[in-house]
Amino acid sequence: MGSVVMRLALTGSIGMGKSTVAKMFERAGVAVFDADAVVRDLQANDPALIFAIGERFPGTVTNGVLDRERLALKVLGFPAELEALEAIVHPAVQSARTHFIEKNRDAPALLFDIPLLFETEGENAFDKIIVVSAPPEIQRERVLSRPGMTAKKLDAILSRQMRDDEKRKRADFVVDTGGDLSTTERQVGDILSCLGIGRGG
Known part of the structure; x- marks a missing residue:
């Protein structure tokens, strides 16, 4: 067996440019695990997961299809509901992550794109932490230009996220976008x- 693969965590608040930075690492030969993309894929294609979410959050699933917008309305700003959703989704994400690590065991390094790394106290699982950051006015401008995004929705998302300056303090590296x-x-x-x-x- 070769040496243990370096595990890097990429994190940062919404609109900071994590996806752009993750692609740059990918182009350099670093395998990337995007937790949000995995969740989106599971919520679109995993019938057992979709069923479980529909059971717990009535009105969010129609004919086996999950309405993510409707689900967001039920959990954003409601910590207990969000926790219930995470309890359903988390085991499936963990399973996908285990598969990813196994599949990329020969990569020079693995990068895990995890938006709520500090908020979920997951930083100890990684060798180095990279925080993506940008000035608040640029962040707001980027996020509010997204389809379906409102100032109220953005504030609800930000209320769940640790302050950017606090994240920067905890980082091994900061990428300013x-x-x-x-x-x-x-x-x-x-x-x-x-x-x-x-x-x-």
Whole structure:
């Protein structure tokens, strides 16, 4: 067996540019596990999970299809309801994550894109933590330009997330996405060099 693969966590509040940064790591040969994408996939394609959510949150599933907007209305701003949803979804995500680790055991490093890393106290499972950050006015502008997003919905999401300055303090590395893409790419390159990974895989 080879050496233990380095596990990196990528986190940051909504609208900070995590997806953009994750793609940069992916292009450098780092395998990426996107927790949110996995949840979206499960909620669209896993019949047992969809059924369980429909049972717990009546009115969110029609003909085997989950209405994510309707589900969001039932859980955003209601901590106990959100907890109930996470209890249903979490085991399936864990299973997908185990499969991902197994499948990529020969990668130089694994990057886990986890928006609520600190909020769920998951940081101890990783070797290094990378926080993606941007000035608050840029963050708001990005998020409010998304389809279906409102200031009220954004505030509800932010109320669940640790403050950006607190996340920056806890990070091993910070990627500032407030500038242009080339500046962000340079920061990612610096992190890869520092960790000794990403040199052509």
